[in-house]
Amino acid sequence: MAAVNIKSLKESQIGEFLNSFDTVLTDCDGVLWMETTPLENSPEVMNKFRDIGNQVFYVTNNSKKTRKELVEKCKELNFQATEGDILCTSYLAACYLKDLGFDKKVYIVGSTGVSKELEQVGIKHYGVGPDIVQKDVPYMSFQRDPEVGAVIVGFDEHFSYPKILKAASYLADKTVLFIGTNRDEKFPLDSNIIVPGTGSLVRCIETCAEREAVIVGKPDTYIVDALKKRYAIDPKRTLMIGDRCNTDILLGTRCGFKTLLVLSGVTSLTDIETWKNSDSQEDLDLVPDYYIDKLGDLLPYLKNFERSSSA
Ligand SMILES: [Mg+2]
Incomplete structure (x- = not known):
């Protein structure tokens, strides 16, 4: 080639x-x-x-936005789009669980893109938003929610030590599913400031949990499998x-x-x-x-x- x-x-x-x-x-x-x-x-x-x-x-x-929010962005910038045309990793993470018939709760290290897409398919969740170190709440007092059956890690600007602790503690149970949205290490910005991407957060939790996440974003092929389930795609003409x-x-x-x-x-x-x-x-x-x-x-x-x- x-x-x-x-x-x-x-x-x-x-x-x-x-x-x-x-x-x-x-x-x-x-x-x-x-x-x-x-x-x-x-x-x-x-x-x-x-x-x-x-x-x-x-x-x-991108896992920060929902399909609906990305359609709005497309329209604002003059790209024609409907929700069916958008494959973003917040949506794919929700598809992955829905296709498995998942009916438990998700602990999210991520943004509202993920929580809103989970809500669309009726999956319960918690974890979005700040979770900071608090002096009067010792780490060891964390109680696992027995309903949690999956951890999703996406882009999270509130990423913190307590979140790593919680995610890894859930993942100590090998029956808890582990999904990462993508492995992009950093954002492609033309500047001397390095902006960490989701891949850096996924790797951090993988290291602590000593497990590998299932990745729903590119270049892993789940994204195309999900597309093929819903639309007729001929790879040779794509x-x-x-x-x-x-x-x-x-x-x-x-x-x-x-x-x-x-x-x-x-x-x-x-x-x-x-x-x-x-x-x-x-x-x-x-x-x-x-x-x-x-x-x-x-x-x-x-x-x-x-x-x-x-x-
Ligand atoms: Mg790009």
């Missing part, structure tokens, strides 16, 4: 590329927007993908777009999708050059089929595109 600079393809070849898929999965941050600013022409490209007959899914490791190779592109590779890296986010061209020449399959799995500077660069081709009838 070798990376191809899509910009160097002749227009006729881009037509062939655009005809080669009818399902598009895209990451959000770094591809469609940066925080709350849409990237130039990304909304137009995504909406155009839909206009020419693709089914479009937004696939994000395109995965992302800005991060160790999540987005790796997921695409694992699922047999075509992969397109945009260079507007985390992974740089230098990274790909290194992996492309590696002997290790692990590195080769990170190499996308195509790359492009930014998603918006596809717009001129999509404007003139007509799907061939044989596709």
